[in-house]
Amino acid sequence: MRAGRGRPGATRAAALTPWRFIVVFGVVSLLMDVVYEGARSITGPLLASLGASAAVVGLVTGAGEAAALGLRLVSGPLADRTRRFWALTITGYALTAVSVPLLGVAGVLWAACALVVAERVGKAVRSPAKDTLLSHATATTGRGRGFAVHEALDQIGALVGPLTVAGVLAATAGDYAPTLGVLAVPGVAAMGLLFWLRARVRDPARYEPAPEEAPRPEQGAGRPRLPRAFVVYAAFTAVTMTGFATFGVLSFHLVQRHLLPADLVPIVYAGAMAADAVSALANGWLYDRIGPRALAALPVLSAAVPVLAFTRSLALAVVGALVWGAAVGIQESTLRAVVADLVPSPRRATAYGIFAGVLGVAALAGGTLTGALYDRSVTLLVAVVAGIQAAALALLAVLRGRTGSP
Numbered sequence: 223m224r225a226g227r228g229r230p231g232a233t234r235a236a237a238l239t240p241w242r243f244i245v246v247f248g249v250v251s252l253l254m255d256v257v258y259e260g261a262r263s264i265t266g267p268l269l270a271s272l273g274a275s276a277a278v279v280g281l282v283t284g285a286g287e288a289a290a291l292g293l294r295l296v297s298g299p300l301a302d303r304t305r306r307f308w309a310l311t312i313t314g315y316a317l318t319a320v321s322v323p324l325l326g327v328a329g330v331l332w333a334a335c336a337l338v339v340a341e342r343v344g345k346a347v348r349s350p351a352k353d354t355l356l357s358h359a360t361a362t363t364g365r366g367r368g369f370a371v372h373e374a375l376d377q378i379g380a381l382v383g384p385l386t387v388a389g390v391l392a393a394t395a396g397d398y399a400p401t402l403g404v405l406a407v408p409g410v411a412a413m414g415l416l417f418w419l420r421a422r423v424r425d426p427a428r429y430e431p432a433p434e435e436a437p438r439p440e441q442g443a444g445r446p447r448l449p450r451a452f453v454v455y456a457a458f459t460a461v462t463m464t465g466f467a468t469f470g471v472l473s474f475h476l477v478q479r480h481l482l483p484a485d486l487v488p489i490v491y492a493g494a495m496a497a498d499a500v501s502a503l504a505n506g507w508l509y510d511r512i513g514p515r516a517l518a519a520l521p522v523l524s525a526a527v528p529v530l531a532f533t534r535s536l537a538l539a540v541v542g543a544l545v546w547g548a549a550v551g552i553q554e555s556t557l558r559a560v561v562a563d564l565v566p567s568p569r570r571a572t573a574y575g576i577f578a579g580v581l582g583v584a585a586l587a588g589g590t591l592t593g594a595l596y597d598r599s600v601t602l603l604v605a606v607v608a609g610i611q612a613a614a615l616a617l618l619a620v621l622r623g624r625t626g627s628p
Contacts, residue, residue: 298575314348
């Protein structure tokens, strides 16, 4: 978006301060997290109640996650080409808000499976555009702190959603229709707040202290290339995520080693989400003070996870889960903030789409690798992860050289 073009409504950007914009957007994400994280907490049992096998549940949820990340390679460039960031954000959130309540009354397996995937497609549609809108406001507040506050609010919803679903499910004797129907309430509230936010701030690009001029195609300048530093950064992200264990492997260890009964594992997960929020705030603040050096915490935490989590001590395993949550907090806040600092506005949504694709492939590789190594040898798992994270630190040093950071 170019400044000084006299777009309708652009002057209303000052109606909210950058921090208010971030906080309100964070509340939208909080409400939507109540909706979709609540639904995701019971997707498996719901599909099973409609006759799905474990293989079908795995296939459908895997396809959903693949869609949520892979389709951003399309939605990111689309957002940059059309500049319709609000339209894509609203469409994506609306798809989630509609899909989840319908999931409770689907009645047949094929319809429920389609709705599970549709909810994840909604996330793919909105994420690059939403992150780009947020990036403009964080240019003023500090990238790290801005994205961290948004992530912390987001995680409140990730806690409230599953707890709400558990309570309603218990009160209705396991009836999925009213349980998922209740989630329409935060969905409607989120959409109303999102439309209000768009009306108040139609052009968040005006938050940028020095808006960048996007080249016109007719000038023959072409679209600007993604910076080489972004390529190095994407490589760093891919490597560190390839050496990152999933919570699925952690929870498997807790139950299979008889450290915890299955019904108490969600409590550990809730604790990890709390650590996520705290870590996001702390690392975001640190990033704004010292730059990319703050990212060194991610490989260190990732290397510590298997050392702690895969022991036979419940206390150490729980600490490992909390460390896992702290690492996720950095992944979902500071990693997004760095993209905005590396990539100029005209290609930022494209960069977010590519970044999500890299993140998704690496996360899949990391889950597969750590799971396979766990089955073979925990000692080998610890050693391999340590080596991978050392390589990630080396790439981070290259990134610092590319960006000229101290």
